[in-house]
Structure formats: structure tokens, C-alpha cells
Amino acid sequence: MTGRQLVTDAQNTWCPGCGNFTIQHTLKTVLSDLESQGKSLDDVVLVSGIGCHAKIADYVNINSFYAIHGRAIPVATGIKLADKGLTVICCVGDGDAYAEGLDHLIFAAKRNIDITVLVHNNRVYGLTTGQYTPTSPLGFAGRSTPAGTLEYPINPLELMLASGATYVARCYTKKMDQLKQVIRGGIDHHGFACIDILQICATFFPMTDYYNVHTYELPVYDRTDLSVACEKAREWDYNQKNPIGLGVFYQRSFPTFDDRMALQPLQKADRELVIEEFLKSRQ
Amino acid sequence: MTQEVSILVGGKAGDGINSAGAMVTQLLNHLGYHTYMYFDYPSLIRGGHNFVIIRGTDHPVGVHYDHVDYILALSQETVVRHSSRIKDTTETIYNSDLVRSSGQGVPIQSILHDENAPAIMGNSAIIGGFAKSAGIDWKTVSEVFSAHIPKGVDANLRVARRAYDQLTTVRPVQPVGNQRFSLLTGNEAIGLGLVAGGLSAFISYPMTPSSGLLHFLAEHAQQFDITVVHPENEIAVILMALGFSYAGKRAAVGTSGGGFCLMTEGLSLSGMAEIPLVLVVSQRTGPSTGVPTYTAQSDLHFILNAGQGEFPRFVVAPGDAGEAYIWSAHAMNIATKFQVPAFILSDKTLSEGTYSIETSHLPKVWVDEPVNWDGTLPYRRYADSPSGISPLAIPGSKGAVVKVNSYSHDESGITTEEAALVVQMTEKRMRKAARLSTEMEDFDTVSTHGSPRSGTAIACWGSTKGVCCEVADELGLMTIQPRVLSPFPVARFRNAMEGVSRLIAVEENATGQLAALLRLNNILVDAMVLHYDGRPLTPDTLRSRLKEVIA
Numbered sequence: 001m002t003g004r005q006l007v008t009d010a011q012n013t014w015c016p017g018c019g020n021f022t023i024q025h026t027l028k029t030v031l032s033d034l035e036s037q038g039k040s041l042d043d044v045v046l047v048s049g050i051g052c053h054a055k056i057a058d059y060v061n062i063n064s065f066y067a068i069h070g071r072a073i074p075v076a077t078g079i080k081l082a083d084k085g086l087t088v089i090c091c092v093g094d095g096d097a098y099a100e101g102l103d104h105l106i107f108a109a110k111r112n113i114d115i116t117v118l119v120h121n122n123r124v125y126g127l128t129t130g131q132y133t134p135t136s137p138l139g140f141a142g143r144s145t146p147a148g149t150l151e152y153p154i155n156p157l158e159l160m161l162a163s164g165a166t167y168v169a170r171c172y173t174k175k176m177d178q179l180k181q182v183i184r185g186g187i188d189h190h191g192f193a194c195i196d197i198l199q200i201c202a203t204f205f206p207m208t209d210y211y212n213v214h215t216y217e218l219p220v221y222d223r224t225d226l227s228v229a230c231e232k233a234r235e236w237d238y239n240q241k242n243p244i245g246l247g248v249f250y251q252r253s254f255p256t257f258d259d260r261m262a263l264q265p266l267q268k269a270d271r272e273l274v275i276e277e278f279l280k281s282r283q
Numbered sequence: 284m285t286q287e288v289s290i291l292v293g294g295k296a297g298d299g300i301n302s303a304g305a306m307v308t309q310l311l312n313h314l315g316y317h318t319y320m321y322f323d324y325p326s327l328i329r330g331g332h333n334f335v336i337i338r339g340t341d342h343p344v345g346v347h348y349d350h351v352d353y354i355l356a357l358s359q360e361t362v363v364r365h366s367s368r369i370k371d372t373t374e375t376i377y378n379s380d381l382v383r384s385s386g387q388g389v390p391i392q393s394i395l396h397d398e399n400a401p402a403i404m405g406n407s408a409i410i411g412g413f414a415k416s417a418g419i420d421w422k423t424v425s426e427v428f429s430a431h432i433p434k435g436v437d438a439n440l441r442v443a444r445r446a447y448d449q450l451t452t453v454r455p456v457q458p459v460g461n462q463r464f465s466l467l468t469g470n471e472a473i474g475l476g477l478v479a480g481g482l483s484a485f486i487s488y489p490m491t492p493s494s495g496l497l498h499f500l501a502e503h504a505q506q507f508d509i510t511v512v513h514p515e516n517e518i519a520v521i522l523m524a525l526g527f528s529y530a531g532k533r534a535a536v537g538t539s540g541g542g543f544c545l546m547t548e549g550l551s552l553s554g555m556a557e558i559p560l561v562l563v564v565s566q567r568t569g570p571s572t573g574v575p576t577y578t579a580q581s582d583l584h585f586i587l588n589a590g591q592g593e594f595p596r597f598v599v600a601p602g603d604a605g606e607a608y609i610w611s612a613h614a615m616n617i618a619t620k621f622q623v624p625a626f627i628l629s630d631k632t633l634s635e636g637t638y639s640i641e642t643s644h645l646p647k648v649w650v651d652e653p654v655n656w657d658g659t660l661p662y663r664r665y666a667d668s669p670s671g672i673s674p675l676a677i678p679g680s681k682g683a684v685v686k687v688n689s690y691s692h693d694e695s696g697i698t699t700e701e702a703a704l705v706v707q708m709t710e711k712r713m714r715k716a717a718r719l720s721t722e723m724e725d726f727d728t729v730s731t732h733g734s735p736r737s738g739t740a741i742a743c744w745g746s747t748k749g750v751c752c753e754v755a756d757e758l759g760l761m762t763i764q765p766r767v768l769s770p771f772p773v774a775r776f777r778n779a780m781e782g783v784s785r786l787i788a789v790e791e792n793a794t795g796q797l798a799a800l801l802r803l804n805n806i807l808v809d810a811m812v813l814h815y816d817g818r819p820l821t822p823d824t825l826r827s828r829l830k831e832v833i834a
Binding site for chain 1: 465466479510518685
């Protein structure tokens with residue numbers, strides 16, 4: 001079986017050394033694996049926001065909805081509700097999902113909608129040339145905060161755990177094998193999966209050396225234990241120089257929004273009759 | 284001589300005035316009347332004054348009168364507040380246990396006590412009292428109660444009968460025919476029309492006066508075979524709807540001006556990515572939070588111009604519930620066929636007013652298929668064509684890579700900044716606009732009423748159709764009502780103007796938004812009657828305002 005050509009002819013415009021290359025490569029590997037295991041890629045949809053990350057929609061040759069800044073997640077939710085048979089993968093940025101569209105991220109977790117969100121978290125706005133994001137460390141000197149930010153970053157993992165996400169993970173683009181396993185795990189997970197992917201921004205926030213030193217793989221523990229997951233998630237607050245755990249922090253199985261909706265089966269009604277009956281009821 | 288009756292029902296918020304009004308309206312319906320019910324309520328849940336004014340006539344009607352023939356008072360405030368509506372012949376039916384008034388009292392509390400009935404049945408007593416006072420036979424009352432009270436019909440009938448037997452007939456409301464209409468609010472008519480046009484998903488965040496549409500479709504979702512979602516905010520609403528539509532489900536959203544403000548970025552996405560979508564926007568008094576439960580026609584230019592960039596859009600403003608039904612179905616089909624956003628522009632008067640619909644005139648279901656992909660590979664979502672319309676495929680179609688994009692894109696949906704492609708795709712979208720204009724020539728986009736003999740015509744749009752037609756008839760004027768406002772049917776409007784030397788715009792806003800739109804199309808109005816207190820224009824007010832202008 002010959003697999004789909006997964007690259008489009010769009011010219012790639014990411015900076016040399018950009019972490020997005022790794023995420024794209026890994027996603028393509030995961031998609032190829034899925035295809036070779038019998039899944040039709042016609043049934044996969046990639047939804048992206050706006051930012052450097054989002055160019056992936058142009059580059060990967062599958063169905064895609066290149067949306068607007070911060071709004072990939074509600075689009076993905078609509079697609080999944082419209083057709084449960086589709087596998088919906090959402091690529092979003094940290095400014096995209098943690099700032100502009102944070103409400104949607106929280107509500108997607110709250111609903112446990114069966115989509116997989118990959119957050120390309122380089123902790124800086126790249127496409128708008130270097131401003132701080134919700135995960136930039138305190139004091140980050142960006143172009144909108146030249147004297148350094150005056151606010152602490154948010155911890156997206158803690159936020160996702162508190163919001164009801166049923167698959168919460170963190171990866172790092174230099175740990176590709178793990179990245180591949182975790183993305184595949186997120187897609188296979190039946191429920192809302194949020195994967196925070198630490199990627200370096202070669203131009204505005206090159207953190208490779210730092211991440212190489214500080215990251216480690218999470219030890220074995222009961223992944224369904226929310227308290228332990230929260231404790232692990234709090235170890236690094238995206239600000240202080242603490243060890244940075246990588247891997248799946250939490251996973252549990254729980255009914256999804258799309259499942260619950262399917263529990264209210266529609267009647268495949270004869271609309272003509274239904275409208276007629278309704279009009280009659282108002283006479 | 285025409286048969287007319289005007290009835291006010293008033294009480295405290297929480298008294299169920301709207302439901303009581305609906306029952307009285309059904310009584311008139313069962314006597315063969317055309318009816319219209321106006322519902323007036325402040326923005327609170329308990330304690331304020333609510334009232335409805337119901338009008339029954341022997342001809343089609345879409346507006347209430349200031350004066351009333353009957354007052355049904357459940358509170359003292361009803362009698363006090365509406366004294367200016369009373370004529371010599373007005374009969375007041377009041378709850379004599381709570382209200383002091385002339386007229387005929389119904390001791391509601393005593394009746395409820397004797398019948399051991401809950402407070403909620405008090406309205407049945409006043410309705411029973413009214414029925415007797417109006418000489419409506421008991422069989423009709425019993426019929427209406429049986430058909431329209433969801434539960435406890437017998438208990439309600441016993442309560443009503445007690446009042447019926449205590450009062451005397453003083454001002455008879457005669458039957459006028461055997462026909463029976465369907466009574467629908469504008470919101471319900473819009474909802475049914477969307478369903479008739481193939482609606483599959485309705486997404487909305489509550490906002491008066493559009494919430495009734497959300498409630499109606501949510502309540503009947505299973506029956507109508509639709510998905511209804513109420514997400515976190517209006518931004519999610521429109522983006523979720525676009526997700527549904529991309530995946531091949533006909534989708535619509537509902538909101539009012541403030542919520543629509545949050546949707547404008549998504550609207551522009553719909554225009555650029557060419558994703559079909561219907562938007563129901565029901566206007567209320569603005570700006571900002573404004574007067575939330577009152578009406579206005581002040582968002583026309585906002586709707587016509589919202590969203591960054593240029594893209595074709597369809598905008599229809601139905602004048603009553605019948606038009607709302609038909610044009611909502613049209614809007615669903617037009618959005619899908621042309622892959623554009625289509626607006627149904629309503630307002631509080633239309634959305635929450637109750638109208639008589641002659642159902643025999645309504646087509647029940649019609650769903651036009653869009654141009655679908657024929658399977659030729661490679662699929663290109665934005666394949667250029669003479670009409671500007673690209674064949675549609677949905678994700679999951681074998682072999683098709685369906686790429687939609689908010690960026691300027693090439694035919695396959697991949698981002699481009701190349702000048703020639705930007706021009707090509709802009710012109711493709713503009714060709715859709717031209718094609719839409721041509722297609723609309725086959726539709727009844729401009730409605731005229733009355734005769735142009737006097738040489739003077741009223742130009743109006745939306746819910747003021749009813750009041751304008753009625754007053755124009757009295758004064759011998761003509762009414763021209765453009766139903767479609769984008770693409771503006773300028774040729775049809777000009778045809779309608781034949782023999783007209785004087786054009787007066789009548790609008791419920793402070794600047795004359797239809798007049799400005801006409802001016803943009805080189806049609807000048809000679810005068811404007813503008814009304815902006817949040818209350819719908821009534822025949823009395825409009826008549827005197829028009830006389831000032833005509834004199």
C-alpha cells in the first residue's frame with residue numbers, strides 16, 4: 001500500500017532551526033503510521049489558528065481549516081460534532097490558544113470534546129516579531145515589553161487539569177520519539193487531549209540549551225490520579241528554574257461531549273410532516 | 284364595516300402575561316380573526332409591569348393599536364398605567380381580589396381557593412371572565428383550552444368556568460369566519476423556515492430578543508432532526524457554526540447586535556473562506572446594552588458593512604412572520620448555493636410579536652442542492668469558475684483534500700500573497716456577488732402595497748411593514764418595502780417607484796438608514812419619519828407624523 005504524499009507544494013517559510021519543523025515531521029510520521037494501519041487520511045482534519053505554527057495547514061497535504069487567531073478550537077469542535085467519524089487535530093500556538101482563544105481551550109476541556117490539541121509553545125509571538133505570550137517568563141523583554149514583562153506566566157498544564165481535560169501532556173521538540181508517542185496517544189485517546197509542546201523559536205526565544213538541561217522524562221505513576229498529576233504539573237511553573245517533566249501527566253477515560261450528544265438520537269424526521277404538525281398545533 | 288377588537292392584558296412580570304395573551308389570541312383565532320400580539324416587558328425577571336396588546340381584525344394585520352376595547356388587569360398598575368388607552372366603550376375585567384377598578388371584577392383568589400387550584404391558574408379565571416364579557420361561547424373556550432394548555436386542562440376549565448358564570452356579556456366580539464390560522468412568533472417562523480431550508484445545526488448564545496429562537500429550536504431539536512449548541516460566547520458560536528458548515532452541515536447562528544459585534548471576525552472568515560452560514564440578527568434598542576427588551580431598526584448599516592475586507596453577503600429583512608418563514612428558508616439555500624454569509628435581519632417587534640400565518644400558502648420544505656464536487660481529482664476547494672462558485676466537497680470525501688483558508692489563497696486553498704492570485708480570487712468572490720444579484724431578479728425582493736395614485740409612497744423595511752401598509756391604506760399612499768437589502772434590488776425598487784413623485788422613509792432609528800442606503804443607489808427620499816423610543820410605531824403615531832410631513 002502506497003501512502004499519501006503528505007507534503008504540499010507550498011513553499012516552507014519557517015526560520016532555519018524552527019521547532020515547527022519537528023512538530024510537522026512528527027505529525028506526518030504519526031499520520032503515515034495511522035494510514036499504514038488502515039486509517040483513511042480522508043477522515044482526518046487539521047485545524048489551525050494564526051501564527052507561525054499555523055502554516056502547518058498549508059504544508060501538510062490533508063483536509064485543513066486554516067482559521068483565525070485563537071479560534072481553531074471552536075472550529076474543531078463544530079467539525080467533530082458535525083461528523084463523529086472524523087479525526088480532528090488542532091494545531092495552535094501559545095499566543096493563539098493561551099491568550100486570544102483561552103476561553104475556547106477551557107471550554108473544550110470542560111466538554112471533553114474528542115479532539116487533539118497540539119500547542120506549539122515557543123513562549124513568544126514569532127510571526128508578529130517578538131512579543132511576550134502567556135507562557136513567557138516574568139521579565140521577558142519583548143518588543144511590547146522592552147523593560148521586561150511585569151506578570152507571571154500561566155501554567156497551561158495546571159489549567160487544563162483544572163478544566164477537565166482527560167489527556168494532558170507536555171513534550172519537547174528535541175525529544176522526538178516521545179513527541180511521536182504522545183501525539184499518537186492523544187489521537188488514540190477518546191476525549192479531549194491537550195499536548196503542550198515546548199519548541200524553541202530560533203529567532204526570538206532560542207531555549208535549546210536551557211531545555212536540554214532542565215527537561216526529564218516523568219517517572220511511572222498512576223496517570224489517572226489527578227492529585228499526583230497536579231503535583232507533577234506544578235513542579236515547573238514556566239518561570240522558575242525547576243526541572244521540567246515531559247510525558248503524559250494525566251489520562252482517564254470519561255464520556256465525551258460528542259458521545260453525550262449522540263445519546264440524544266435525532267429522529268431522521270420527515271420534515272414536511274413535522275412542520276405541518278407543528279403549524280397545526282398552533283391553530 | 285370592518286370587525287376590529289383590541290385587548291390589553293397586564294400584570295406583574297412572572298404573572299405569565301405572555302401565555303395569558305397567547306390564550307386570548309387563540310380565542311380570537313378560533314372566532315376567525317387575523318391577529319397580532321405585541322408583548323411589552325422590562326428587562327427583569329420578577330416584579331415589573333408586563334403587558335400584551337392583542338388585535339383581532341377581519342383582514343391581515345401586523346401591528347397593535349394604542350387604544351383598547353378590553354383591559355384584562357391582573358395588577359393595579361395595569362389599570363393606572365394604561366388609562367390613556369381607554370375609550371368610552373372600553374371594558375375592564377380585573378382581579379377584584381387585588382385591583383380596584385370600574386368594569387367587571389373576577390375574584391380570582393376566591394375562585395382559586397374554592398377550586399383548590401394553584402396560583403398559576405389565576406390567568407384562566409380572567410380569560411374565562413373575558414370570554415363571557417365578550418360573548419364567546421363556552422364551546423370555543425373549552426376548545427382553545429384543550430388545544431393549548433399543556434397540562435391540567437380540566438382544572439383550568441373549572442376555574443375559567445367559575446368566572447365565566449359570574450360575568451355578563453357587555454361588549455360582544457362576533458365571530459368573523461371559519462378560517463383558523465397558525466399563530467407564530469417571528470422567532471418561531473424564522474426557526475421553522477430554517478428547518479424547511481435544510482437546517483442541520485443551530486448555534487447560539489442567549490441574547491434578547493433572539494433567545495426565543497434558541498429556545499424554540501432547542502425545545503424541538505429532536506423533532507426537527509437538528510443539533511442545537513449553546514457555547515461559551517458568540518465568538519465560539521460563529522466559529523463552531525463554520526466548523527459544522529465546513530463538515531457539510533447546514534448551520535445557522537442567532538444573536539442580537541451586541542453578540543453580533545463579537546461575530547464580525549468570524550463573519551469575515553466566512554466571506555474569505557467561502558463557507559456557507561446563516562446569521563439571524565434580531566435588533567434591539569442600542570447603542571451598547573441600550574434598552575434590551577425594546578425594539579429598533581438601527582443595525583442595518585452595521586450588518587451591511589460588518590467584517591474587514593470586501594465579500595458578498597445576502598441580507599433579508601422580513602416584514603412579518605409569513606415572510607420570515609419563507610425568507611429564512613431562502614437564506615439557508617442562498618448561503619449554501621453561493622457559499623456566502625446570509626443574514627436574516629429581525630427586530631424585537633418581529634421576533635417576539637405573534638402573527639397569524641395562513642399555512643396553505645407556505646411551501647413546507649425546499650432544499651436546493653449546491654454545486655457539489657463531481658469526483659474529479661485533484662479536488663480544488665476554490666476552483667475558479669465563470670459564476671465564481673466552486674464545487675463543494677466535504678472532509679471524508681474519498682481522495683479529496685478539502686482545504687479552507689482565512690488567508691488569501693490559491694484554488695487549492697493554500698496561502699498566497701502573489702498579486703495575480705490575490706486579484707484572481709478577489710474577482711472570483713466578486714463574480715459570486717454579481718451572480719447573486721442576477722439570481723435575485725427572480726425573487727420577490729421588493730414588496731409594494733397600495734396604489735401610487737397620490738404620487739406619494741412610504742419606503743419602509745422589516746417589521747414596520749404592518750403599520751406602514753395600514754396607515755398608507757387610510758391615507759391613500761403607496762408602500763414600498765425592500766425585503767432584500769443586500770444585494771440591493773435597485774432595479775425593482777425603481778420599477779416600484781413608477782408614478783411616485785414623493786418618497787417618505789419611515790424607520791425606527793434616528794438617522795434614516797434605509798434612506799442612506801437608497802441614496803447610495805441614487806434614490807433620494809423627500810422626507811423621513813424617524814421613531815426611536817424603543818416602542819414599535821403604532822398607526823396613531825405614524826398617522827400623525829405622516830400628516831405633519833405630507834401637509
